[in-house]
Amino acid sequence: MPFCTHPTHFTAAEFRIAVSGLKYAKGWKPASITLHNTGVPSLAQWMAMGATAQERWGGALNNYYRGLGWHAGPHVVCCPDYIWMLCDPEQDGVSVSCWNHETFAVEMVGNFETGGDEFGWGPGAKVRDNAVTVLATLCEKFGWDIARVLRFHRECARDRHACPGSRVSKADIVQRVDAVLEGWGEPRRAMVAAATPAAATPAIASTTDVQRALIALGYSCGPAGADGDEGPMTLAAVRAFRADHNLSPGGDDAAFRMVLAGAHADVAIGRLAGGAKPPASTGAAVRFNPA
Ligand SMILES: [Zn+2]
Numbered sequence: 001m002p003f004c005t006h007p008t009h010f011t012a013a014e015f016r017i018a019v020s021g022l023k024y025a026k027g028w029k030p031a032s033i034t035l036h037n038t039g040v041p042s043l044a045q046w047m048a049m050g051a052t053a054q055e056r057w058g059g060a061l062n063n064y065y066r067g068l069g070w071h072a073g074p075h076v077v078c079c080p081d082y083i084w085m086l087c088d089p090e091q092d093g094v095s096v097s098c099w100n101h102e103t104f105a106v107e108m109v110g111n112f113e114t115g116g117d118e119f120g121w122g123p124g125a126k127v128r129d130n131a132v133t134v135l136a137t138l139c140e141k142f143g144w145d146i147a148r149v150l151r152f153h154r155e156c157a158r159d160r161h162a163c164p165g166s167r168v169s170k171a172d173i174v175q176r177v178d179a180v181l182e183g184w185g186e187p188r189r190a191m192v193a194a195a196t197p198a199a200a201t202p203a204i205a206s207t208t209d210v211q212r213a214l215i216a217l218g219y220s221c222g223p224a225g226a227d228g229d230e231g232p233m234t235l236a237a238v239r240a241f242r243a244d245h246n247l248s249p250g251g252d253d254a255a256f257r258m259v260l261a262g263a264h265a266d267v268a269i270g271r272l273a274g275g276a277k278p279p280a281s282t283g284a285a286v287r288f289n290p291a
Contacts, residue, residue: 002071002072002087002088002091002092002093003062003065003066003072003073003086003087003088004058004062004085004086004087004088004259005059005062005259006059006259007058007059007061007062007084007085007086008084008085009058009079009082009083009084009085010082010083010084010085011081011082011083012083012129012130012133012134015076015083015085015133015134015137016133016137016140018085019089019137019138019141020137020140020141022089022090022141023090024090025090026088026090026091028090028091028092029142030092030102030103030104030138030142031102031103031149032099032102032103032104032149032150032151033103033104033105033106033135033138033146033149033150033151034095034096034099034103034104034105034106034151034152034153035106035108035131035135035150035151035152035153035163035164035168035173036074036095036096036105036106036107036108036153036161036163036164037107037108037109037110037111037112037163037164037165037168038077038107038108038109038110038111039111039113039163039165040111041109042110042111042116042117043080043109043110043111043117043123043124043127044117046079046080046109046110047080047123058077058084058086061073061077061086062086062087065094070094071094072087072088072091072092072093072094073086073087073093073094073095073105074086074087074093074094074095074105074106074107075087075088075089075093075104075105075106076089076105076106076107076134077107077108077109078106078107078108078109078127078130078131078134079109079127079130080109080123080124080126080127080130081126082130083130083133083134089104093105095107095153096151096153096156096159097156097158097159098155098156098157098158098159099151099156103151104138106131106134106135108127108128108131108164108168109127110123110124110127110165111165112124112164112165112166112167112168113162113165113166113167114166114167116165116167118167119165119167119168120167128168128173128176129176131173132173132176132177132180133180135150135173135177136177136180136181136184139177139181140181140184146173146174146177146178146181147174150170150173150174150177152164152168152170204257204260204261206228207228207229207230207234208226208227208228210234210238210257210260211225211226211227211228211234211237212226213260213261214234214237214238214241214260217241217260219237219240219241220233220237221233221234221237222234241260
């Protein structure tokens with residue numbers, strides 16, 4: 001499933017590093033970007049939720065989309081502080097009926113209609129700037145001209161949405177994205193590519209990769225360490241990680257790997273300094289590749 005079971009948040013700088021490491025080797029690549037706004041919650045409602053509620057909000061939004069029967073939702077949601085990755089950025093999302101399959105979906109928290117949240121200053125401008133960074137990051141990644149690939153949801157007549165709100169102007173967004181890209185420039189691009197630690201977006205492919213990531217997160221895989229063997233200690237570590245991240249035992253292997261990669265990236269970026277809490281070892285046995 002493209003839904004991230006444990007949505008991850010990034011600062012604008014972290015998001016750029018994370019995307020620079022994506023391989024897009026899963027058979028899908030976006031051809032455009034579609035900009036949305038939530039409407040509800042408005043920015044005022046969002047700010048009133050407080051930090052802990054915001055942590056839960058990403059997962060709750062995914063549950064909402066899942067409840068609609070969608071196979072995915074928007075890829076990212078931009079907030080005043082963080083950019084939340086809600087769905088696998090390397091698989092197609094759901095956000096606009098006219099060109100769903102080809103687009104990277106960017107949601108902005110707020111109601112940017114007249115009478116709603118401000119978009120030009122205050123928290124609204126911070127949401128805008130995070131969205132601009134997302135757009136610039138994707139243009140950098142795919143070599144795009146923002147003016148050619150940017151779409152607003154309201155351009156899809158079939159959906160009859162005013163999204164992303166009448167206060168959002170395409171010319172303004174295009175100009176801001178171009179300015180960011182100009183500021184980054186070629187030397188900066190090369191620097192980011194060189195500085196991107198492989199661990200920031202680890203490929204969790206083999207058993208050894210899984211073990212390395214678990215060990216980095218503080219889950220012991222036994223005295224042999226990352227030996228490529230699915231021994232009882234390793235399986236206990238997998239179980240404990242699943243339990244700690246609300247992944248069902250024996251459930252979706254792809255979700256497990258994605259959450260593990262996300263947590264590992266958090267550590268690589270230094271967000272979880274000190275590592276995760278030690279694992280408990282209860283529950284049914286699970287395999288890395290359940291049938
Ligand atoms: Zn929309």
